[in-house]
Amino acid sequence: MRVEMRCLILGRKDDCYTIGCVICLILAIGWAFAAYIRKREINRIKVGMKGGNSFAFLCHDINELEHSNQVNLPRVSIVMPLKGFGEHNLHNWKSQITSLYGGPMEFLFVVESMEDPAYHAVINLLADFKDDVDAKVIVAGLSTTCSQKIHNQLVGVEKMHKDSKYVLFLDDDVRLHPGSIRVLTTEMEKNPEIFIQTGYPLDLPSGTLGSYCIYEYHMPCSMGFATGGKTFFLWGGCMMMHADDFRHDNYGVVSGLRDGGYSDDMTLAAIAGAHKRLITSPPVAVFPHPIASDLTFSRYWNYLRKQTFVLESYISKVNWLMNRALFSTHCYLSWGFVAPYVMAMVHVAAALQLYMKGYSYGETTCTTGGLLLASWLAICTFTELLSMWNLTRIEVQLCNMLSPEAPKLSLDYYNWSMIFVAMLVDNFLYPISALRSHFSQSINWSGIRYRLKNGKIDKIERNKEKGPKFTDLGGKHLYGKKVATPKSSLLGSLGRSFAHWHQPKKYDV
Numbered sequence: 023m024r025v026e027m028r029c030l031i032l033g034r035k036d037d038c039y040t041i042g043c044v045i046c047l048i049l050a051i052g053w054a055f056a057a058y059i060r061k062r063e064i065n066r067i068k069v070g071m072k073g074g075n076s077f078a079f080l081c082h083d084i085n086e087l088e089h090s091n092q093v094n095l096p097r098v099s100i101v102m103p104l105k106g107f108g109e110h111n112l113h114n115w116k117s118q119i120t121s122l123y124g125g126p127m128e129f130l131f132v133v134e135s136m137e138d139p140a141y142h143a144v145i146n147l148l149a150d151f152k153d154d155v156d157a158k159v160i161v162a163g164l165s166t167t168c169s170q171k172i173h174n175q176l177v178g179v180e181k182m183h184k185d186s187k188y189v190l191f192l193d194d195d196v197r198l199h200p201g202s203i204r205v206l207t208t209e210m211e212k213n214p215e216i217f218i219q220t221g222y223p224l225d226l227p228s229g230t231l232g233s234y235c236i237y238e239y240h241m242p243c244s245m246g247f248a249t250g251g252k253t254f255f256l257w258g259g260c261m262m263m264h265a266d267d268f269r270h271d272n273y274g275v276v277s278g279l280r281d282g283g284y285s286d287d288m289t290l291a292a293i294a295g296a297h298k299r300l301i302t303s304p305p306v307a308v309f310p311h312p313i314a315s316d317l318t319f320s321r322y323w324n325y326l327r328k329q330t331f332v333l334e335s336y337i338s339k340v341n342w343l344m345n346r347a348l349f350s351t352h353c354y355l356s357w358g359f360v361a362p363y364v365m366a367m368v369h370v371a372a373a374l375q376l377y378m379k380g381y382s383y384g385e386t387t388c389t390t391g392g393l394l395l396a397s398w399l400a401i402c403t404f405t406e407l408l409s410m411w412n413l414t415r416i417e418v419q420l421c422n423m424l425s426p427e428a429p430k431l432s433l434d435y436y437n438w439s440m441i442f443v444a445m446l447v448d449n450f451l452y453p454i455s456a457l458r459s460h461f462s463q464s465i466n467w468s469g470i471r472y473r474l475k476n477g478k479i480d481k482i483e484r485n486k487e488k489g490p491k492f493t494d495l496g497g498k499h500l501y502g503k504k505v506a507t508p509k510s511s512l513l514g515s516l517g518r519s520f521a522h523w524h525q526p527k528k529y530d531v
Contacts, residue, residue, distance in 0.1 A: 119155045224311060228315040
């Protein structure tokens with residue numbers, strides 16, 4: 023009788039397996055399409071190099087590097103809101119200020135105060151490049167009506183050059199390619215209707231479970247940025263916009279961010295949707311994103327909390343409805359993804375128990391059916407992981423081609439068993455994090471606690487003693503008056519050589 027009851031329970035879970043398999047296959051197809059888009063760019067670069075364009079990683083047409091074309095490039099202001107200093111910051115900042123754009127640029131590093139460890143680190147870095155780049159450090163002060171990051175961005179925009187045509191917002195964990203700014207600017211020049219140009223990170227896990235959870239969390243979104251053009255997604259780590267949109271508060275971009283804004287990318291994406299403005303993502307806009315080697319699981323959890331918390335902020339009723347839809351859909355799909363694996367473990371355990379009790383294979387049709395469904399789930403899971411591996415492989419190859427001077431990235435250190443575990447852990451925790459964010463309406467972001475009311479920041483609390491000492495992903499020190507930068511004359515020399523190449527006149531190939 024107990025066996026029959028168990029069969030009755032286990033035999034009614036076909037729908038659970040179906041949902042899990044469908045989710046796996048949809049992800050596999052999405053990643054396959056994204057891999058096709060990225061691979062197409064790899065082939066384009068290879069064809070260009072075979073045709074004699076040694077700088078195909080910078081531009082399609084070698085003639086674009088003629089001095090006569092360079093002098094007509096528009097001015098770009100690069101605004102980088104900073105918070106703390108960690109192990110990867112110097113490398114990232116050097117990749118940003120040694121861009122091979124060719125046109126006039128200025129780099130605005132914006133910090134909250136001079137006590138921020140990033141302040142002294144940037145000052146020391148810029149001392150090595152003072153004759154090669156137009157860069158300065160701006161102290162923004164404390165935010166009172168919006169998140170500190172948005173406050174830093176808006177202060178940077180206020181200080182940008184009066185002739186800047188475009189403004190590029192970069193997070194300090196973005197590792198740019200030499201031609202990234204050129205690509206973004208070229209696309210903006212080709213199509214003035216573009217409201218925002220964006221990109222997406224390629225996470226480089228450090229080996230901890232938390233770092234793999236972050237990699238797994240970002241991967242489903244990566245297919246939305248690998249469209250080769252128009253997208254509805256926006257990543258705050260890389261956003262190029264028209265400078266005049268901020269000078270004149272077009273579409274309410276300044277007021278929307280300043281008056282209670284928590285998330286820069288979600289707010290601007292909502293504005294773009296409300297005004298039917300175009301967001302695009304070039305197929306080469308994928309950037310290496312090294313994750314801190316000491317990332318703990320608690321820091322991953324706080325990062326996940328910040329990601330789910332953005333759905334609690336909104337600027338309009340329509341935006342609120344869309345966020346509620348995303349909230350519900352993501353929670354349903356997350357647990358819908360995890361549930362089949364729980365059922366598979368139950369089926370396998372039941373089959374083993376019945377086998378040990380002496381039941382033959384043909385006497386227990388319920389476990390036979392369960393094991394068959396579990397086998398199908400295993401096949402779908404393998405297909406999903408294979409597609410994820412293929413996209414990561416292609417993006418690693420693309421990044422290596424776009425940054426030929428940088429140390430080569432490798433797929434060898436990705437642990438795919440850990441990635442599978444991270445998939446289960448991350449999807450199981452997402453609804454828990456989302457529910458906690460919904461009911462708490464508050465979050466601690468880099469030592470600052472924000473409280474929301476009606477979708478906007480209503481209260482800001484700062485307490486160094488109670489807050490974290492490190493940022494989540496980069497493991498950056500949040501407090502301290504000075505952080506010494508490591509001495510590296512060879513790297514400094516290479517960086518300066520790279521910067522000198524930033525105004526090329528003519529190349530013979």
